[in-house]
Amino acid sequence: MSAPLIACHECDLLQREVALPRGGVARCARCGAELYRSHPHGMERTLALTAGAIVLFVLANSFPIIGLQLEGQTIQTTLYNTVRTLWDEDMKSVAVLVFVTTIAMPALQLSALAYLLFPLRLGRVPAHFSAVFRVLQTVRPWGMVEVFMLGVLVSLVKLAHLAGIVPGVALWSFAALMLVMAGIGAVFDARGLWARASRLQGAAP
Ligand SMILES: [Zn+2]
Structure with a gap:
């Protein structure tokens, strides 16, 4: 051959x-x-980083991003609440953009990675492998956690002289998530994944 x-x-x-x-x-x-x-051990590395990214993603969405201290009061907000506030304040297009690029797409990307990699690591090809793989390749460019972080940092600098800023757990989680997602991009080996899946499919009776 x-x-x-x-x-x-x-x-x-x-x-x-x-x-x-x-x-x-x-x-x-x-x-x-x-x-x-x-990519030596490309799949194992991607899997480890994906597991870490899922934990960070959950933290980033469960805890407040920032708190503002103004006249003795502290106001805290989570990412989801920010999206809702934008929606209610009639900035619907911005709300949709933030929701899609920082919540929906990273969630979809991490779910697709976990769905493909965990079974493959255990020696099974998951159902609808090629369809989920295509979804993964389509959503990859749409996760923009780093753009979001940049936006948050710029607003923090602008707000710093108006109110006291308390960075929340989610802000640190987002910063770490940004690095881990970049790591996934660097070690992800699409060819290796396909090769593994077709070897396993070839070995099946
Ligand atoms: Zn050439």
Whole structure:
């Protein structure tokens, strides 16, 4: 059996796939673009980071993001309450945008990752593997926790001279979530995941 063909995503040159050494990178023979790379323990690392990200995501959505101290009173708010307030204050498009990019999409991405990775790690291919995989690839660019963090930091600086700011547990959780999500992006190995699933499917009777 000959090796499968792969097309360069930069210049379309068709070439045969080769097995890579640990940590190696395959480059296009014509233009040098990176075709794929070997991710040692890519799946285990992604799984560990996903488990951590789920815990951080739950914390980030259960605790207050910030508290404002004004005239002896402290007002605290969670992310979900912020979205509701925006909605009630007739800033519905902003409310939808914040909800989609910081709650819905990260939740969908983490659920899809957990749904695909946990069974695969245990040697089973989950039902609807390719459909869930496509959902994962579609939602990945829409999670914008880092943009949200930037927005929060800018507003905190602006608010700092009006009221006392008390950073909440959720703010730290969001900061950590941002780093862990970036880590998932770096170690996630789509090719390795497919290869594992097709090996398991091939081995099934
Ligand atoms: Zn090329």
